[in-house]
Amino acid sequence: MxxxxxxxxxxxxxxxxxxxxxxxxxxxxxxxxxxxxxxxxxxxxxxxxxxxxxLAPRQRVQLARHPQRPHTLDYINLIMDGFYELHGDRMFSDDRAIVGGLCKFNDETVLVIGHQKGSNIQENIERNFGMPHPEGYRKALRLMRLAEKFNFPVITLIDTPGAYPGIGAEERGQAEAIARNLMEMSTLKTSLISLVIGEGGSGGALGIGVADRTLMLENAIYSVISPEGCAAILWRDKRKAGEAADALCLTAQDIIKLRIIDEVVPEPLGGAHKNHEQVATLVAESLKRNLSELKSFSIKEIVRRRFEKHRHIGEFLELREEAISVRGTEDGDEK
Amino acid sequence: MIWPRKQVERTNGLGMRCNDCGEFILGKKLEKMLKVCPKCNYHFRLGARERISLLLKDGTFEECDSQMTSHDPLNFQGLELYRDKIVEEQKKTGLTEAVITGEGYLDNHPIVIAVTDSRFMMGSMGSVVGEKITRAAERAIEKRLPLLTISGSGGGARMQEGMLSLMQMAKTSSVIAKLNKEKLLFISILTDPTMGGVAASFASLGDIIIAEPRALIGFAGPRVIKETIHRELPQGFQRAEFLFKRGLIDMIVSRGELKKVLSELLDKF
The missing domain is CATH 4.10.860 (DNA Excision Repair, Uvrb; Chain A)
Known part of the structure; x- marks a missing residue:
């Protein structure tokens, strides 16, 4: 294929x-x-x-960016029913790099939002290579508010090189749009599941990624900066992207050790692009299980746990009266 | 994370040259002007301690969490080791990390304050900066005090701590949501430079957002944007005045006026 x-x-x-x-x-x-x-x-x-x-991290980066890898709309078509896309942020425009809408999943109404990359150059131009402008994040937030109103679970699919670095994006407040989503998602009164299906590029990914459960596909990556960007700054040479990929701990296998994600969803042998149906089935299974687990908590409890989960991410030393204590994710268990 | 933008301190024993207009300013004069160029109003970058002493009543500042340091959780290896880099930055700046937090009085107003210092690893946010900002907000909640943050961070989320840094954006934004629920005031001051992950989290979430004149503020660094769009950037792009015109910040306040403005704002709450 x-x-x-x-x-x-x-x-x-x-x-x-x-x-x-x-x-x-x-x-x-x-x-x-x-x-x-x-x-x-x-x-x-x-x-x-x-x-x-x-696979070395740099090879996972290649797989995560593979053009034939299934993208958000592929998953929606394969595992969700009756999808209606809802458009626009009601303020400026409709960002085609983020899609969102209502569908039926596992016999319940779910709001699904995701970055949309293209599979060829023409589609990618139309979708801006999956790099959203502020209006994309604002559309996502508007749709999440709709989900909150009717208590629909929200599923977000993450697949972006990053938020778009451009003049218009800055003029319309890219930083503010992402910051607002982080804040609003942290207290959104419905369940949130986020799955990294390909590339989780920095703040542009996290902008729709604050969730009760964060899942990653086996060959997906999630990173504070692209390996190329990191190499350009730290090695002053973009060709050192491989070294940067190794250093950044950006694979699902590394990130789950940091307790930042909850689950690694397996892919078919050879990567998700080898068998769309199979990976979609595995994704559906994981989403269903996580959705049903979240159902055992009240909304209040879900929001409280979401706060606690994020509150305890971080690793540092605190020196007190000459005693060194290592604090961080290891005592991040919910109280 | 964005491109570092070095500010060259052109100095000799007597004084400094303005980074913008090139005017030579005598050291004493510069101190008196609070490190603002008398000719062109260029605001030199300030360290976190200088900012605190500029705003808070003498002797009232009590620092918190001063002994918290990074411990290289990823064992990050670039051209140099992250753990060596931290020690190097600590020696260079006399700071333990890129943020100083604590409590003090601005005139007669007790406040919680957090100031990032752009000299320490470009003021970037890793686990320590995220945790200290979060604790500062929690202290504000506990004591029912306003929170004031002053950001000077060209580095955004610190890449040497990988995803742990990115998630500090979610952590600090979550605690601001809590602050809002408690109906406490949060004033965010943006100084040159406030970029990337810091701009895209707590720094953009103030009830009131104030910037220093001509401060560089934005999500992506100008160099990255230029490389992406293959075009020259407009004059004054991503400067405080540019953001003000587009409705992204409440006001631009000169350094000399800042304390008075803040005090008069705090009077209203």
């Missing part, structure tokens, strides 16, 4: 080509090579498993 191969996938691709050739040869001749094909297939499977269970 995919036409964009990543460098570390090449050994697998080569093996798959060989298998294909062998198959063609078998069907055109009388020689039975079924066993050889089977053996090679097993080898390819083993190789795939080996490569994909030992």
């Amino acid at each position: 995919s036409t964009n191969h990543l460098d570390f996938e090449l050994p697998i691709i080569e093996l798959e080509k060989k298998i294909e050739e062998l198959r063609r040869f078998t069907s055109n001749s009388r020689m039975d090579l079924c066993r050889e094909v089977e053996a090679l297939e097993k080898k390819a499977e083993r190789l795939k498993r080996e490569i994909f269970t030992n």
Whole structure:
């Protein structure tokens, strides 16, 4: 399906080509090579498993940004019913880099919001590469208020390189729009689940990412800054993005250790782009389970726990009377 | 996180040259002018302690959480180790971290104050800055006092602490929501520079937002924007006056007037 191969996938691709050739040869001749094909297939499977269970952070970055990876509207189409997109922030315009609307999920009405990237250059231009302007964040907040009014759960799907750095974005208060969302989402009186499906780019991601449950797909990334941006500042060389990716702790596997996310949702072998239906099913399962777990709490309790969860993120030292105590996420358990 | 923008302190024993108009100002004169250029009204950057002594009544400031430091939770390795960088910055600035918090009196008003210092790792927000700001807001709630923050942060969220830094944006914004629920006043003062993750969290959430003249304020750094749009930026882009015109801040107040303005505002609450 995919036409964009990543460098570390090449050994697998080569093996798959060989298998294909062998198959063609078998069907055109009388020689039975079924066993050889089977053996090679097993080898390819083993190789795939080996490569994909030992991915370096920089390789996950490539997977997270893969153009054929399912995006927000793909998930909506695959696992949600009767989606109606709602448009505009009622102030300035409709930001196409963020989509939001009402749908049925697991037999209940849910408000879904997500960054929308394109799968090709034309779509990406239309969607501004999934980089929102302030009006995108303001639309998201307007829709979340609607969800709060009717007690609909909110699901946000995160997939953005970051909030757009442009003149108009600054003129209309990009910083304010994100800050307001962080504040308002922290006390929103309905349940919030956030899932990073691809790229979680800094404040632009967090702007719709304050939630009761934060989930990440296996090959998604979530970072305070892009590896390229970090490399340009700390190494003064954008080509050091690989080193920066390793240093930033931006993979789901690293972030769950910091207790910033709650769950890593598995992807099909080879990455989400290899099988949209399968990854969507896994996502649906996880969302359903988390939604039903949140149902056991009152709204008041949900909001209280959301505050406590964020309140305890951070790691630092406090020196007191010469005694050093390490404080931070380890004593972040809810009281 | 945005591009660092170094401010060169052009100084000799006698005085300093204005970064903007190039005027040479004698040290004594500069002190008297509160580090504002007498010719062009350029506001030199100030350290957190200077800002506190400028606003609070002598001897009333009580610092809190002064012994809190970063401990390199990611074991972050750039060209240099983060833990070495922290020690280096501590030596350079005499500060333990990029924010000073505490309580004191502005005229006869007791307040809780938090001031970030752009000299310490560009005033960027990691776990310590986020925690100290949050505790300051909690102290304001506990004592029913107004909260005043003064931001000087070109660094935004500190990249050396990765996602822990990003989440400080959510943490500080959450506690401001609590402050609002308690109906307590929050005044945010933006100084040169206030960018990235600090601008996109607590600093933009003041009931009243005041900026110093010509302060650079925004989400993305000008260099990143320029590289993205491949175009020259308009004159005065992302400066306090630019934000004021677009309705993003309440007022621009000169350094010399700030204490009086704040005091008269606090009188109204």
